[in-house]
Amino acid sequence: MPQNNLNLFHVPLEELFDTVKSKFPQYVYDFKKHVVLLNNDLHETEAFIRLPLHMSLEDDLTVKTAEAKVLYVSIESGHAAICVMEGTHNVYHTTFSAYMTRKKQGFSQIKYLKKKGKSRAGSRVRLASTMEFFENINTTLTELLETYRVDRIGINCNATLVPFLHQSKVACPFEKKDQRLYKIPLHIPQSNYTHLHATIKKLMAPVLFYDDENQTRIKLEMGL
Structure with a gap:
């Protein structure tokens, strides 16, 4: 690199x-x-x-459009932010949060379940919250992809969380190998609107x- x-x-x-x-x-x-x-x-x-990313190109570097529609998604344990850009204009954004982290230990319920199981009441509550978290994300993503004809999907998601995105009861509206997918090449400190929008500006x-x-x-x- x-x-x-x-x-x-x-x-x-x-x-x-x-x-x-x-x-x-x-x-x-x-x-x-x-x-x-x-x-x-x-x-x-x-x-x-x-x-x-808002520039759509042919292989010979001919610019097809400078107003490409891009769906940006940033997900971490307990927090997510979604944004739709038309060119350099923000036309939609929202955020999600969920109780997914054990307060004392500070790591996600998903990682904890792999080590300790899900028998305790607190664990079950966090697991239910986790499931709802991804269902809400996928519901919103589905609505957005039905509303906007998206050219690219910029995503920032920890590998541990990707299976939950694609195995949710509410189906993820794009496949893991969707040709539109673009792995955001910058570190996003926290999955909220402020940090996601700052990242998008850097990518312009x-x-x-x-x-x-x-x-x-x-x-x-x-x-x-």
Whole structure:
């Protein structure tokens, strides 16, 4: 993983793409990660550009739309935030919370159940709350996907919680391998609207990533 990054918010996207095509003709657009790989003549990746998720592209970097609809979902134990963006405009957001954490120990009921079972009353209450938590999330996601024609789904969810999202009594409206899925590449400190929206704002600008060994060449070729 490249150690250095440079925000390219000041560079017009058309100009940026023209430079990529001219200086790195072996480039590859990776739809899943929504990045442009800057490859040399040996097809070795020397750097990559993380692109704004509201920009929908063809493989040849032709912009299909700058107003893509993106559903963002951030889930952690006991907290979740959902947001729908049309381009750079927030058109919907909501949050969820549930009693899922054992107060003294501070870890989630899900992890506790794997160790101790669910015989105690408190455990059963937290488990019921957990089930309702994911049912409410999936109900909202279903309604949103019926309301908006979403181009991408940006998700931040701990691997421990993913099975609960997809095994809820209320079915998750997208599959684990849905082609629209995009793993949010930034750490979200807490799954609330404030932190999710701050993350979305960071993802609105293209960012160049590169290693020290390629720094001089990359910056020279990119005109930076």
